[in-house]
Amino acid sequence: MNNGKAIEVQDLHRHFGDIKAVQGVSFDVRQGEIFSLLGPNGAGKSTTISMLSCLLQPNAGDALVMGHSITRRPMEVKKAIGVVPQEIALYPDLTARENLAFWGKMYGLRGKTLGRRIDQVLEIIGLVEQQKRPAGKFSGGMKRRLNIGIALLHKPQVIIMDEPTVGIDPQSRRHILDNVKELNRQGMTVLYTTHYMEEAAELSDHIAIMDQGQIVASGTHDELVKIVGKQDRVELTINTESERVLPAWQAIDGVHKATATDSIITLLVDESDRVLPRLFEAAIEAKVHITSVTIQEPNLEAVFLHLTGRALRDG
Amino acid sequence: MRILDITLKDLSQIVRDWKISLFLVVMPFMFTLFFSATSAPAEADARLPVGVVNHDPDGVLSARLIETFEGSQAIRIVSLKEAEESQVDSLIEKETYAAIVIIPEGYSRQLLAGEDIRPEVIAISDRPAGHSAVTAIRGDIKRVLSAAKGAQLSAEVADSRQPFAGDAARQAYLEEGITLANAAWDNPPISTEMKAATRIDTERSQSTNPAAQSSPGMIVMFAVFGLITSATVLVAERKSQALQRMLTTPVHRWEIIAGHLLAMALVTFLQQAVLVGLGQFLLGVDYLSAPVGILLVMAALALWTASLGLLISALVKGEEQVIIWAMIAMFLFSALGGAWFPLEFAGKAFSTIGHLTPTAWAMDGFQNIVLRGGGNGSVLMPVGILMAYAAAFFGLAVWRFRFE
The missing domain is CATH 3.40.1710 (abc type-2 transporter like fold)
Structure with missing residues (x-):
């Protein structure tokens, strides 16, 4: 029916007035894999998954989720997916269990089936002990876990998660990432959006990098990293504005891309051990003091910088 | 079924705060007592x-x-x-x-x-x-x-x-x-004739009971005010994006709107039921002389206020704006609609303008029974007009309704 594809996205377009939020996005997600959309804020990730969640109608293009068209069979799509929105979409005055019960009913669960499933989900998200507490009194991480739990109630074939780890402590983030991996291990297909390179790298079987409404690259982590070859990513912090030294650094042989945010400059360079002394020399000539240096081997951040000329965090 | 789930969820959120009862029942009853006490007994013939x-x-x-x-x-x-x-x-x-x-x-x-x-x-x-x-x-x-x-x-x-x-x-x-x-004819064995206004209880004439004006008046006024509770729940739901999240579940948009509308209507209807009971048994207002008529007026008023609540929820951005708009609606509709004083006493022009408001028709419905001694049939026109207002407000609310 769908050739083992859980999601087939075909040339999706969506604009808001003059703003083209998504411009011709296409990708496939195989059943049972974790697929990440990686990109800075405003890249079009959330708009894309809003269309896949049937919250937004595309202006052009279509997508099939478990073989159902998002434009022609949205109700079938909704039955097949569980959506974890970026916002904590809960009822703060209801307890965790009451929240799960209400959303379970929205997914059509009733009676003992619903009760059993709530127990299972509470176990998965680690909130069994807190199930009778109002969600409004939870910590940020616990709310995020409950937010995820709601999407698991009806055992969806595909779970769509929009930046589920935004604004939480490292411990809760770890818990959520482990949950995602465990759900995937149980056979659930996961479409995950994030602007955290590390999360995409850790979780994903496939990654699509989005920028300005388009997919600029996609593949496995290793395939993407090969795009930048052996270029290292060098991040330097200086004690003044970047304009004083950036032109000199860009002129150095071996420096390929440069981007600056305030006093932090990120460069893609060949053979960092050869280029680094020349960067220091140029800084001394420009009377700029370097306060820190970080050198990273090729990674997704470097890929993004290589493809777009901007850092992921620039948004 | 999902409509009822949404309704019950809303009601559960509303009753969770015990202070809500202050808005819905205690305040209107106290106001009824206050207005009754400050109104001179109506000596005028109400016929x-x-x-x-x-x-x-x-x-x-x-x-x-x-x-x-x-x-x-x-x-x-x-x-x-x-x-x-x-x-x-x-x-x-x-x-x-x-x-x-x-x-x-x-x-x-x-x-x-x-x-x-x-x-x-x-x-x-x-x-x-x-x-x-x-x-x-x-x-x-x-x-x-x-x-x-x-x-x-x-x-x-x-x-x-x-x-x-x-x-x-x-x-x-x-x-x-x-x-x-x-x-x-003074003692007919059977009567088949329907009269719109046929009886005033001479033993306990409603025309001399000041609560016969203030009780329905405060019911109408606080029905509008009471929508704050349910409209706030809906606005908070939209702000938290839970409303939008519902659209990712297999629930139709109309089911979501209907569920919330039903919750708002039920809150107002139950509020009215309690206040009608208090009016009947504590203040001697004769609501039960035409119980079907009273139920019809209550239902129509509940549907109109629910539609108004839905419209306010659709237009405002935050909970505090719900309170402001509900209070504006309450004062405007209560004053013009005769909830504070009988429109007949305010002159023709005021009465004509007043009858442009749904609350005036709600008052007519109640007063046709409790003040003018009318039967169930006497509420049909006010109820019909109130339902037309409810439909119009509902149409506007659906047109302007936002999920995000």
């Missing part, structure tokens, strides 16, 4: 004023008709001077009288001779007072006509068996027959 011009002053049937009018518990007759007859239209238009009855010259004689002659009734029937008055007048006229017809038939039978000695004997027989037939 609808009806002008009568009698061009048949010596006629036996016109006398019976006026007697019947005087005994009415729905209308209060006022004899008009001849000079006023030329101003009939103006008197009706200004609502000086709910209706005017003109009894033509020779009415009794011609009627008894079997001719078709009828009093002229002038009223604006699409006004509640006019509608109620005409209904009552028609009933009284039918009663006199029936008595006359009965006496006539009896006289014909008697004449065929033993002819009358003369016209005087026949006339005396007829008059006695009319008197007896009319008296029989």
Whole structure:
């Protein structure tokens, strides 16, 4: 029916007035894999998954989720997916269990089936002990876990998660990432959006990098990293504005891309051990003091910088 | 089923805060007591004023008709001077009288001779007072006509068996027959006639019970105010994006809107039920004289306020704006709609403007029963108009409804 594809996205377009939020996005997600959309804020990730969640109608293009068209069979799509929105979409005055019960009913669960499933989900998200507490009194991480739990109630074939780890402590983030991996291990297909390179790298079987409404690259982590070859990513912090030294650094042989945010400059360079002394020399000539240096081997951040000329965090 | 799930979730959120009962029940009841205490007992006759011009002053049937009018518990007759007859239209238009009855010259004689002659009734029937008055007048006229017809038939039978000695004997027989037939109406074995306004409990007259105005008034006023509770739940749901999240589940948009509308309507309906109960049993307001009519008014008012709540929720961005707009709606609709004082006391212009508001029709519905002694049928027009307002507000709310 769908050739083992859980999601087939075909040339999706969506604009808001003059703003083209998504411009011709296409990708496939195989059943049972974790697929990440990686990109800075405003890249079009959330708009894309809003269309896949049937919250937004595309202006052009279509997508099939478990073989159902998002434009022609949205109700079938909704039955097949569980959506974890970026916002904590809960009822703060209801307890965790009451929240799960209400959303379970929205997914059509009733009676003992619903009760059993709530127990299972509470176990998965680690909130069994807190199930009778109002969600409004939870910590940020616990709310995020409950937010995820709601999407698991009806055992969806595909779970769509929009930046589920935004604004939480490292411990809760770890818990959520482990949950995602465990759900995937149980056979659930996961479409995950994030602007955290590390999360995409850790979780994903496939990654699509989005920028300005388009997919600029996609593949496995290793395939993407090969795009930048052996270029290292060098991040330097200086004690003044970047304009004083950036032109000199860009002129150095071996420096390929440069981007600056305030006093932090990120460069893609060949053979960092050869280029680094020349960067220091140029800084001394420009009377700029370097306060820190970080050198990273090729990674997704470097890929993004290589493809777009901007850092992921620039948004 | 999901509609009910959404409704029950909303209700569960609303009742979770015990302070809500202050808004929904305690405050309106206290206000009812306050307004009742500060209002002087209404000494004025609450019956609808009806002008009568009698061009048949010596006629036996016109006398019976006026007697019947005087005994009415729905209308209060006022004899008009001849000079006023030329101003009939103006008197009706200004609502000086709910209706005017003109009894033509020779009415009794011609009627008894079997001719078709009828009093002229002038009223604006699409006004509640006019509608109620005409209904009552028609009933009284039918009663006199029936008595006359009965006496006539009896006289014909008697004449065929033993002819009358003369016209005087026949006339005396007829008059006695009319008197007896009319008296029989005082205790009819069965009544099939519906009257819009037929009874005022003389033992506990509602016209002298100030709560008969303040109780329905505060019910209407706080029904509007009470929508704050349910509208706030909806706005908070939209702010948290839970409303938008519902759209990712297999629930239709109309089910979501219907679920919230039902919750709002139920809150208002239950609030009214409690306040009607308190009014009936603690303040002596006679709501239960026409329970079906009261239920219809309550249901229509609940649907209209729910539609208003949905509209406010659709238009505002935050919970605090719900409170502001609900208060504006409460003051505007209560003042113009006669919740604080009877619109009849405020003059024609004010009354006309007031009846552009749904609350005026809600008040008419309640007062037709508790103040004017009307039956279930007396609320049909107010309920119909209130439902039309509910439909209009609902249409606007759906048009402007936002999920995000």
